[in-house]
């Protein structure tokens with residue numbers, strides 16, 4: 374029979390699995406068990422909501438079998454199973470969206486690091502079986518179908534699907550374990566002790582029993598008697614089916630029972646990340662609504678985080694039964710980077726997605742989670758700056774979007790999580806830190822916008838602020854100006870852009886002097902404005918320039934940075950900033966201009 378070909382990316386990934394130098398080949402078992410558990414979840418859910426399945430909670434199981442002589446390792450489940458089409462589409466291609474994105478990584482050399490990155494990040498699941506097997510076969514019968522099918526493949530050269538027999542609904546996966554190599558002992562995956570410890574290590578919390586026939590020995594009496602007339606005993610071995618896992622989900626256990634490290638391992642295994650999260654949040658609530666939650670704040674953004682493909686949400690369980698893979702309503706958009714699980718016995722299993730949105734209990738949970746996440750982030754900012762900044766590097770932008778969203782509805786709850794680059798300290802500071810460090814006499818929070826910190830600092834207008842001993846925040850992200858506009862003020866201190874026409878930093882004498890200069894030069898200033906033919910709204914003597922000759926400032930609601938931003942958006946309305954040209958009356962070029970104005974207008978205009 375002709376072999377079907379894997380889709381191109383799948384083939385590459387498969388190739389990589391087969392030739393993997395990845396040291397953690399043992400994870401294949403975890404992946405297969407996790408798939409089996411998901412499949413049981415699905416059927417269990419149907420059995421609870423539909424009733425026609427004929428299976429109870431206690432009937433579900435995952436079974437591991439070993440045939441050492443034939444080098445076969447089998448993982449079977451009585452979950453939902455797969456139809457012929459499912460086998461084709463689930464195992465013939467990689468389901469993960471974004472698989473195309475890492476094609477280029479696969480193409481570039483086969484270093485160990487990269488292997489780990491890819492395997493860890495994308496949780497290649499089923500394909501990991503090929504790291505330890507020469508041949509993999511999947512025999513499956515789907516719920517609601519009378520036919521079973523056998524999928525078989527020995528690697529990148531393709532796969533076959535044939536009609537087959539399987540009594541019950543479910544899936545059986547048989548791995549033909551590779552021969553041992555010089556450095557590699559694949560035979561260990563046929564040893565009871567090894568399999569037992571792998572289940573304990575990676576799959577202990579799986580909520581269905583993972584069973585295996587294990588050899589045990591017991592003491593039995595014999596017919597012979599010893600000198601004292603007592604019956605002699607001997608040891609005999611027998612085989613008994615044992616459940617290897619404790620079946621308590623990790624989020625149901627207390628902090629004493631499960632360390633943060635274990636939670637982090639759980640996170641990495643289940644959320645396609647290879648880095649520890651910066652924070653694990655564990656909640657056990659008993660008030661209005663009873664629930665347990667385990668939340669993770671990742672250290673880095675998933676590759677698709679800032680795209681439309683990314684879906685926020687937490688896994689939602691009711692008493693250990695998964696209701697929804699990604700419940701969006703549990704997380705506000707500004708914390709959409711949070712991953713994790715909520716499990717509440719108070720939620721009804723039969724509830725539809727539409728109704729769930731309006732569920733009172735769910736709303737109470739969501740409200741608390743949002744508060745708690747914020748508090749934990751604030752705590753982290755205080756207690757572990759390095760970690761917080763790592764987090765902020767990944768998700769700071771999301772927090773800023775959060776300030777802007779919904780007409781600033783959440784700005785108060787997010788403002789304390791923001792960091793900006795301080796010109797004086799040359800590091801990130803929070804608004805609170807900025808405010809607390811303000812010297813007496815400083816009334817506003819100064820900031821400058823620029824593509825880079827260096828550019829913001831080099832603005833001619835910045836000089837005066839810094840010279841006064843005031844700090845200045847350097848805003849380098851596109852959205853920063855909008856964020857500041859939305860915040861307006863922080864704890865009673867308003868934000869002032871150094872690009873604004875009037876910073877009001879002068880003493881009374883200086884102000885008088887300025888007015889005098891403005892009066893004296895009124896004709897000149899009018900002349901300059903006229904010569905520029907409407908390009909600027911105003912020309913004035915600068916109050917803020919020190920060593921630079923001129924600068925451009927803005928007045929009114931739209932800043933120069935905002936204008937640039939609007940210009941970039943195709944089709945959008947393009948509001949213009951009102952420009953103010955400021956001239957430094959103390960600069961030699963001003964002297965020259967004045968001279969020309971008095972003696973040679975044409976030259977002056979030029």
Ligand code: ADP
Nearest residue numbers: 408409412452454455463468497498499500544
């Ligand atoms: P993932 O589990 O991350 O989606 P996998 O490559 O491990 O990726 O599996 C692909 C798909 O194959 C699963 O999403 C599931 O639909 C199906 N599948 C795998 N194993 C089983 C199983 N034991 N029973 C039913 N379906 C399965």
